[in-house]
Amino acid sequence: MASSFAPQYAALFARPWVVWGAAVLMATLNVFLFAFDRPWTAxxxxxxxxxxxxxxxxxxxxxxxxxxxxxxxxxxxxxxx
Structure with missing residues (x-):
């Protein structure tokens, strides 16, 4: 079972993400947080x-x-x- 998820795990965590991809992911998460509760702010x-x-x-x-x-x-x- 664990070996079936190995390629997906490696794709997500084996190498660094591109900056714009992580930024788009965080921005999308923040939009949903704002829409349903409140934005995530320091x-x-x-x-x-x-x-x-x-x-x-x-x-x-x-x-x-x-x-x-x-x-x-x-x-x-x-x-x-």
Whole structure:
């Protein structure tokens, strides 16, 4: 069974992808994420961190704000860092 998938696995992971192909794949994924939920952005988590700091300083009132460690965008940013 595993040997039947070996050519497909080699085609996907054996050598680097061309840049434009990976970019088209990521752009298509982001369009579908935007259409059905929300886009995948790094700035979304940074905005949450900034809102959290400003709320802590008393400059902004955001009772609906999630803590950064509970917000998915923040978790993605920690993974990038």
């Amino acid at each position: 700035s979304d988590g940074l905005r949450n961190w900034g809102d959290w700091v400003l709320t802590g300083l008393g400059l902004v009132r955001r009772p609906d704000l999630l803590r950064p460690w509970l917000y998915s965008g923040s978790i993605l940013n920690i993974g990038v860092i």
